[in-house]
Amino acid sequence: MAISKILCVDDSDTDLKHMQQICTDAGYVVVTATSGKDAVAMAKSEHPDVVLLDVIMPDMNGFQACRAITSDPSTADIAVILVSSKSEKTDRIWGEEQGARGYVTKPYTPDQILNELRAL
Amino acid sequence: MGTSPSRTPRTRSSTNCVRCNRAMENQDKLRQVDPGGGPFVSRPPVEALEGDIVAPPEDTIPAADREATTEVERLALRVGSLNLLCAPEAGREVILPPPVSRLPHMPAWLNGVASVRGALVPVMDLAAAFEVDRADQSRQYLLISDTGDDAIGFLVDGLPVLVHLDSGKKMEGVPPHPAMLDGHVRAAYNTDGTLWFDWDITGFLQAVARSLGTPEG
Numbered sequence: 001m002a003i004s005k006i007l008c009v010d011d012s013d014t015d016l017k018h019m020q021q022i023c024t025d026a027g028y029v030v031v032t033a034t035s036g037k038d039a040v041a042m043a044k045s046e047h048p049d050v051v052l053l054d055v056i057m058p059d060m061n062g063f064q065a066c067r068a069i070t071s072d073p074s075t076a077d078i079a080v081i082l083v084s085s086k087s088e089k090t091d092r093i094w095g096e097e098q099g100a101r102g103y104v105t106k107p108y109t110p111d112q113i114l115n116e117l118r119a120l
Numbered sequence: 121m122g123t124s125p126s127r128t129p130r131t132r133s134s135t136n137c138v139r140c141n142r143a144m145e146n147q148d149k150l151r152q153v154d155p156g157g158g159p160f161v162s163r164p165p166v167e168a169l170e171g172d173i174v175a176p177p178e179d180t181i182p183a184a185d186r187e188a189t190t191e192v193e194r195l196a197l198r199v200g201s202l203n204l205l206c207a208p209e210a211g212r213e214v215i216l217p218p219p220v221s222r223l224p225h226m227p228a229w230l231n232g233v234a235s236v237r238g239a240l241v242p243v244m245d246l247a248a249a250f251e252v253d254r255a256d257q258s259r260q261y262l263l264i265s266d267t268g269d270d271a272i273g274f275l276v277d278g279l280p281v282l283v284h285l286d287s288g289k290k291m292e293g294v295p296p297h298p299a300m301l302d303g304h305v306r307a308a309y310n311t312d313g314t315l316w317f318d319w320d321i322t323g324f325l326q327a328v329a330r331s332l333g334t335p336e337g
Contacts, residue, residue, distance in 0.1 A: 055213075056237065059267065063213055071208075090261065090279060094214045097282050 001120040003049040005029040009039040010054040022110040036060030055084035070099025196283045200252035204319045250298035
């Protein structure tokens with residue numbers, strides 16, 4: 001899968017900047033959002049190739065945003081990778097149920113993120 | 121079966137869901153046997169026995185029946201022998217059941233409150249609420265529904281999964297169900313002998329809130 005644009009989503013500024021830096025350094029065009037609702041809106045307006053999506057966020061969490069993106073025909077082709085400190089197997093399975101194509105557990109290394117992107 | 125007028129086939133696009141496509145193929149096969157292909161038309165018995173089966177013109181079929189083969193997506197939960205369906209959006213997340221602090225003077229089905237990342241979430245034991253036995257040894261999970269002050273956790277057996285149902289499997293009427301579900305079952309589905317109740321969680325929780333707000337005896 002050819003990837004050029006990535007939407008990074010996290011409600012923590014620190015985590016968002018870290019995620020953004022990894023993707024920028026790897027040569028991807030990066031856009032950012034800080035909430036689940038913004039992520040869904042930006043997926044429609046920016047149409048990135050991939051969304052790196054934090055799970056634990058207030059209001060609409062990453063699981064819900066993932067489902068909203070992957071179940072909408074206009075954004076269903078966007079690959080969603082969940083990024084979370086939730087590390088139970090249950091979380092991965094639930095993420096897959098919501099349409100996620102990858103899952104990275106925090107804290108992560110740049111290689112873990114890039115390997116997930118390459119695996120798409 | 122006698123002759124029947126030709127009928128414009130319904131146009132349906134195939135989906136990515138293997139089960140749904142298979143269901144649609146099966147319905148097409150059934151349609152070859154019964155050119156009327158449903159919906160069922162009520163006719164006087166004598167006419168029905170003596171006459172040919174004639175499908176009604178497409179434009180006389182109620183819209184609801186014309187849509188009879190649409191796909192329904194639901195979140196499927198299991199509570200003992202009870203199979204429940206709810207809106208996919210009803211599930212915010214699923215976690216392993218955290219420790220629960222009991223609350224005094226609460227019904228047996230309200231286990232208490234649990235801390236989910238610092239937020240207090242009431243935990244409801246659906247098996248106790250619906251008076252069904254947890255017969256198998258399935259692992260229990262807590263399905264968190266809604267958010268903030270409205271968040272509630274439901275203890276369920278096994279991990280909830282998204283399912284796609286053929287709306288043609290919807291039953292007429294609702295079979296007997298647990299008393300606490302009364303008025304909160306939108307529909308029932310029978311898929312290969314498995315009975316599913318489409319559960320109206322919002323209405324159910326409103327009723328629960330009313331019942332807890334009423335001082336007991």
